[in-house]
Amino acid sequence: MAAPEPTSDNPFSLLGRTALVTGASRGIGAGIAVALDRAGARVAVTARDRGLLEKVAGELGNDPVVLDGDLADPATPGRLARAALDAMGSVDILVNNAAAAARLDTVDTTAELIDGMNAVNIRAPLLLVAALIPSMRDRGRGSIVNVSSVSGLVGTPRRASYAASKGAVDAMTRSLAIELGPIGIRVNAVAPGVVDTDLWAKNKAIPGVIEQIEAATPLRRWSQPDDIADVVVFLASDAARFVTGETISADGGMARTLDLYGGSV
Secondary structure, three states: OOOOOOOOOOOOOOOOOEEEEEOOOOHHHHHHHHHHHHOOOEEEEEEOOHHHHHHHHOOOOOOOEEEEOOOOOOOHHHHHHHHHHHHHOOOOEEEEOOOOOOOOOHHHOOHHHHHHHHHHHHHHHHHHHHHHHHHHHHHOOEEEEEEOOHHHOOOOOOOHHHHHHHHHHHHHHHHHHHHHHHHOEEEEEEEEOOEOOHHHHHHHOOOOHHHHHHHOOOOOOOEOHHHHHHHHHHHHOHHHOOOOOOEEEEOOOHHHHHHHHOOOO
């Protein structure tokens, strides 16, 4: 059964909305799922590890849906979209958060690494969008939020393949906004900087890294998943009803000032 129409006068409310969040088992994705749920949405969470997804779902109060799958498999996006629609009746909000990343010298880059990264970072989001357009079109609304990266906006060392994929995310965001705007679907991206998650635990242990990141960030702190999640909630909500085609940096000012500080991430 489709979710009821929103009844709140609060434009930031997602009451009655449904959402699908990829890469939701930890870090930014888990934070996004929690924030959407808190705003009133019913959330379907997806990632490869069902056990971790169940833990995230345990923090959600609006009858969450758990869907596990590997987005590197070209059949998975369509399957996940169908499962989310079957479980919730609609998907009003799609958050393409799942990503593959690597930091290595370009001389060590392989075709397998590039193809694997592009499969998750580019192909999977596009296939999910394609699978969910009919449902959103039928309801006359939809919000797609792609999670990009500061690496897609400025040069970051030893991340050429990852940066290329995130630059593609920003480009697809603009193209989809043009294509889907006339049928009521908004498409935006959020570009985090350095987020304090488990993925950075190893690098944080290197002497000087914490201070280097803080020096490269005008707000002088590492971001937390909530810092990104709240921007996603804004873009998903009616508060952003006339915002589409944008990539919003949620990086403490890093992308706009990185060269001034001489930093690298």
